[in-house]
Amino acid sequence: MKKWYLVIDVEKCENCNNCFLSCKDEHVENDWPGYAAPQPGQGPSWITIEGVERGQYPFIDVGYLPAPCMHCDNAPCIKAAKDGAIYKRPDGIVIIDPVKAKGQKNLVNACPYDAIQWNEALMLPQKCTLCAHLLDEGWEKTRCVQSCPTGALSMRHIEDAKMQEMIKTEKLETYQPERKTSPHVYYKNLHRFTRCFIGGSIAVRVDGKDECAEGAKVTLSNGANEKIGECMTDNYGDFKFDNLEENSGAYTLRITYTGYETKTIKVNLTKSVSAGMIFL
Numbered sequence: 001m002k003k004w005y006l007v008i009d010v011e012k013c014e015n016c017n018n019c020f021l022s023c024k025d026e027h028v029e030n031d032w033p034g035y036a037a038p039q040p041g042q043g044p045s046w047i048t049i050e051g052v053e054r055g056q057y058p059f060i061d062v063g064y065l066p067a068p069c070m071h072c073d074n075a076p077c078i079k080a081a082k083d084g085a086i087y088k089r090p091d092g093i094v095i096i097d098p099v100k101a102k103g104q105k106n107l108v109n110a111c112p113y114d115a116i117q118w119n120e121a122l123m124l125p126q127k128c129t130l131c132a133h134l135l136d137e138g139w140e141k142t143r144c145v146q147s148c149p150t151g152a153l154s155m156r157h158i159e160d161a162k163m164q165e166m167i168k169t170e171k172l173e174t175y176q177p178e179r180k181t182s183p184h185v186y187y188k189n190l191h192r193f194t195r196c197f198i199g200g201s202i203a204v205r206v207d208g209k210d211e212c213a214e215g216a217k218v219t220l221s222n223g224a225n226e227k228i229g230e231c232m233t234d235n236y237g238d239f240k241f242d243n244l245e246e247n248s249g250a251y252t253l254r255i256t257y258t259g260y261e262t263k264t265i266k267v268n269l270t271k272s273v274s275a276g277m278i279f280l
Helices: 018-027 076-080 105-110 143-147 160-169
Strands: 003-009 048-056 059-067 086-088 094-096 117-119 124-126 153-158 185-188 196-206 209-212 217-222 227-232 238-244 249-257 260-269 273-279
Touching: 003 160, 018 048, 018 143, 048 196, 048 273, 059 196, 059 273, 076 086, 076 094, 076 105, 094 124, 105 117, 105 124, 143 153, 153 160, 196 249, 196 260, 227 238, 249 273, 260 273
Parallel strands: 003 185, 196 273
Antiparallel strands: 003 153, 048 059, 086 094, 117 124, 196 209, 196 238, 217 227, 217 249, 249 260
């Protein structure tokens, strides 16, 4: 049968918080029996947005990671719940029963992604329901997906085999796969949040003035002198090699530009780093 998946493109998220607001709009003071009791008007939402800054001034970027409930196939919260208070539907959505879960505060700590919040007023653990009450009425999108202005969030309602194909073709990943929870939330361009880059700018001096070296070829090699990648500088003379592993050690940048001598730069990568302005 078809199952629901949420796909999030980290590169497209701008931290606008529309997903946060639409979740509040759908659930604050609204009771959806069988799905969720009302969400508190104040305090954490059922989707958070984490941010990370990479690099050093002036060569930096920021990545944002929207993080709702992951709707795991191997959900630790289901195992921790008493009396079937949390269950997984055949379509892949994980639901906290708003009646059976009452008083089970321990479930907040059962989620390795910190997706479960405690509603003190109702004495109830709560989380993202993937707008199951709307999907069951025929909606094709959750409220957060519907409100995302950049298309960073999207829904998939497909069979498992088709999803596995999509994971390969779109290069989708799960967050923190070492937890082995088999989430139904997948990320595209996750490296923008979890991995590192080496960047910099190339310039030349022409008639006593500094000029950006557009079209310079930059080759990146690792400590074993194996070629990792190659790119051309843009019209600002900038280059960037992304999706590199943190603390991966020594790298070599080799820069060639017509009319100038080839130059090599050594870089030690711990976290994302800018090689600065390199003059040929």
